[in-house]
Amino acid sequence: MLIAATATACGSSGQPAPRITITRTVTASPNAETAAGPNDGVLRMGAKKAIDDVENNVHTTVQAVEYQQPYKGPQPQKPEDFQGGDTWATASVKVCNVSGADITVDQTVWSLAYEDGTSVEITGSTGGDMPKPEYPMGKTVKPGRCAAGLVTFPVSSKKRPERVVYEPDGAEPVEWSVPKA
DSSP: OEEEEEEOOBOTTSSBOOOEEEEEEOOOOOOTTOBSSTTSOOBOTTOEEEEEEGGGTEEEEEEEEEEESSOOSSOOSOOOGGGOOSEEEEEEEEEEEEEESOEEEOGGGEEEEOTTSOEEEOOOOOSTTSOSSBOOSSEEEOTTEEEEEEEEEEEOTTOOOSEEEEOOTTSOOEEEEOOOO
């Protein structure tokens, strides 16, 4: 936004006084929730989204920090045929309870969405050789605290998802775009 003001006056000798122009440039700071594309409502990977559930006195932030396909750390056993996919991918995620009541976090509210309309859910496999640190399952988070870790998905090495999706029961989904490989 550009704001300009101009002041002019006449001197006592009938000569115009010097002209003074004041210009102020205001630059909007980038919004952490900036969408990946215009009008698509999908956040950039790493963006935080504030979620306020006033009715239940819950104020949280949620964030998909990073997506890896294939997961670059120590490899767990390949996904079983019934799980779908031939490799593991991870989403590094974080949910913070800003204020209000205690919340419970879980991996089951996270999924991957593909351009063709398909999605991949978690397998429910935890512990053992799954990528660490794991995002918790059924953990209570008190106000002022966060839960963070990796959510693991069995994916096809031949295609990449478009979005990481967070969708707890009864809430609008929040989506982050997955960068191209």
